[in-house]
Amino acid sequence: MGKFVEEFSHLSRRNAVQRQQFPYDLAADERSFEALRSAFARSLPLIPDSNIGEAPIFVLGLPNTGISQVERILSSHSGVHSGGAFQALPLAIKQASGTGSLELLGADTVEAVAGRSARLIGEEYINCAAQVAAPKGKRVTDSFPLNFLYLGWIVAALPNATIVNLRRGTMDSVWNNFKNIVPADAAKYRWSTDIMDTARYVLMYQRIMAFWRQRFPGRIHEVIYDLLVTDQEAQIRRMLTHCGLSWDDACLETATTAAPHADASVDSHGSGSWRDFQDQLGEVIDFFTENGIPLD
Template structure:
C-alpha cells in the first residue's frame, strides 16, 4: 500500500496559514528530514563524473536511432514542466507520455546495473563504449512507440542529456529554467516521505539550493558540449508571452504552429506563483546569500 502523502514543512505551513510564518532555522524537527538523510556530496560526485565522461570523447559508440525523434522536456521538478508538456502535447503531431523514468531505466539496463531510476557512478562508467542505438532501443522499450512524437517530461532527464543526444540524433531537448529561489521553495514545499528516487535534496533548503547550483552548472556544460541540441525556455517569459515562447519551442522541434497549443497555457496550480518565495523571504536569508555568493540571480 502506498504511504500517505506527507507534505514538507514549508508546504504544510503555506497551506495552513497562507503567509509569512515563523520557522526553525534548520527544520531538523521535520519528520521527513529526520527519517530520510541526504548526502549532497554523492550528487556532487555524480555530476562531476558526468562532465568528465563527456568532456573529451562521447562515450557511446556508433550511430543513434534516426527514425524516431522524441521530445524531452527537462529541468527541475515543480518549476513548470507540466505547463510545457500541456502546450506541446496539444499539438496534433505530439503525444504526451508524462514524467516517465524511461531513460534512467534504459541506461541502467544497458549498463547492466541495478541502479533503477537513480543515476550513479557505476552506470556512468558502464555506459562507456556501449552502443548508442542499443540505448535508444532500450529507451523505446520502456517508453513505448507511437506514430506521433512522444514527449517525455521526466524532469531529472537533464542528467541524461549527453546520452539522449547520442541515442536520438533527431530528438528535441527543451530545458525549462525558473528563478533560483522559486525553484528551491517550490521543491522544498513539495518534498515528501514518498519522494521519488534522486529527490532527497528537496527536503532541506540548503541542500535544495546546492542542487539548483549543480543543475545550473551541468546545464552550462551541456550547452557548451551540445550547442545546437538544447532549447532553453524561461518559465517567467513563458507565462508573460505564451504564444511567442510556444512558437519558438515548436519551431525548435520542427513542428508547424498549432493554435491549440496555447489554448490552455495557464500555470499549473502546484507550481506556485512567480516570486512565491518572497512571502517567506525573512526565513530564506541563508539561501539568498548562497546564490548571491555564487553569482546566481534570485529570480
C-alpha cells in the same frame, strides 16, 4: 493568511522528519554530476552507431517549476502525444551499465556505460517507452524532469530527439521544491527536504545545464518561465519551431487556460512567491550571492 513565519516553521519541521526517515547523500550526487562532466567533456563515451528515427520531445528541468504545463502546451499540438513523466531513459542507462547498485545514476553507473552501443541504449529506451507510444504520425513527449542528467546520452542514442529545458528563477526553484511533499519512495528528490541542500542541488543543476549547452550548442531549447507567462504566443512559436512543429492554435489556448495540474502553474502569481519568506531564506540568498547566481 499571511502567516509566513508559521508556515515556514511547519514546512521545516515536516521536512526534518522526512530527512530523518530518508537521509540524503549530497556527496554522492556531487560525484555523479562530476562524473557526467568528465565522461562527456570530449568525445561522446558511447559507440556512435545510432540511427534511430524516433523523435521524442524531452521536456526537462527541475521538478516543481512548471514542466508539466510546458508538456501540456506541446501535447495540445495535433502532431504530439503526451507520454508523461516516465523513467524509460534512466532504466535504459541503468541496464546498459550492468551495475548492481540500488541508485539509478551513481558515478559508477556513468563510468560503466562508457563504450556501450548508443543504438542499443536508444532501442532499449524505445522498448521501455512502448507503454506510452504515440499514435501513428504523432511524436511523444517525455517530461521526466531529471532527464537533464541524461542529456548527453539522449544526444548520442536518440539523434532525432528534441530537448526542451524549462528554466525557472533560482529562488523560485528552491522554494517550490522545499515546500512540496516528497513521496517516501522518491529517493531522487530527497535533496528537497533541507533548504540548503535544495539550494546546492539547484546550483548543481544550473552548472550541469551550462555544461550541456556549451557541449551541445543548438541542441537545447530554453523556455524561460517568466517569459512564457508574459509573452505566451511568441515563446510558444519559438518552442514549436525548435521542435519542427507548425503553429497550432490549441497550444496557445492551453497556455491561457489555467487548468489544474500537478506542477506549478504558468501564471503571474507563481513567480516571486519566495519573497514572502526572504527573512527565513537569508542563508540561501547569501549562498547564491556568494556564488554569483542571480536570485530571479
